[in-house]
Amino acid sequence: MKNKFFGHDFINCNDWSKKELVTAIDVALKLKKKFYLKQPTQYLLHQTLFLLFFFASTRTRTSFEAAMDHLGGNPHDLTVETLQINHGDTSKEIGKILSSYGQGIAIRHCDWKIGNKYINEVANNSNKPVFNMQCDIYHPFQAMADLMTIFEKKGKKLKGKKIVMSWAYAKSYSKPISVPQSFLLLLSLFGADLVLTHPQEFKLMPKIINEIKQNTKTYGGTFEITDNMEEVFDNADVVYPKSWGPLVTTPDQKEGKKIISQYKDWICDEKKMKLTKKDAIYMHCLPADRGVEVTDEVIDGHQSVVYQQAENRLHVQKAILALTMGKDISF
Ligand code: CP
Secondary structure (H helix, E strand, O other), X not given: OOOOOOOOOEOOHHHOOHHHHHHHHHHHHHHHHHXXXXXXXXXXXXXXXXXXXXXXXXXXXXXXXXXXXXXXXXXXXXXXXXXXXXXXXXXXXXXXXXXXXXXXXXXXXXXXXXXXXXXHHHHHOOOOOEEEEEXXXXXXXXXXXXXXXXXXXXXXXXXXXXXXXXXXXOOOOOOOOHHHHHHHHHHOOOOOEEEEEOOHXXXXXXXXXXXXXXHHHHHOOEEEEEOOHHHHHOOOOXXXXXXXXXXXXXXXXXXXXXXXXXXXXXXXOHHHHOOOOOOOEEOOOOOOOEOOOEOHHHHOXXXXXXXXXXXXXXXXXXXXXXXXXXXXXXX
């Protein structure tokens, strides 16, 4: 079968149509079943995927490596320190050279105002698909794994479901804003009632907010922005409380930490979870700052789906890699 996804990049979910995204999730669900049944899935036999990390990773690194193993291909885990990037290799050279050696390039580059630009420059110079493993603006594979998890737990019809993305306090560092942005952008295609809540300094990029509003008009549902964590948990079906940096307000890490420290009561605890529906789910992309961002009781509790989300990274990535790197495949 001719595969119409062949050769496509995956840099932002919303570059794909809603129909294509749903197909990718359907393929991921099939591959998940095959994984449990121990059936072969060697759709990318002897193909090479380069994984280039400018930033640390546990889940993304290991799930992409495992994905290529399961698909019969080879992942090559590269870091900036082991390449000549700091000695002059440009994004153009990385795109042209790595695409001449393999069948795909995946990049994580989260530096504010740099990461997304870099990934697009590589893509413009690569004749093979380029994948965004997280940048300063988007984390598309995380959003797809999150959507797959919501479909599994709540079904595919999200109309009338209250889905909350909330800022939460964390002391480790100013985390990227790519997770809340990609999550809301993707969910806004499915007609849910979306709520975003954060202290005023933690605004998302205006361009992203406008796109979410536009999607809500096109696909139905609602989108509300508030600054009260406790209030928005009321009657929610899905809550996704996580920290991100006040990067739109200030990219300065020191100043950012000072702002973050004012909001220590923005923690997801059992008291807040009790306000949600009985069958509500708690989501987090991980890593979480336990004890400050979320209590152990919640993240280890019966409403938490964090391990399902992490596992679904594998299945979603296998689906998108197979669809974009496999020329003539059917599932
Ligand atoms: N959720 C996520 O992307 O995890 P890593 O940063 O460990 O890859």
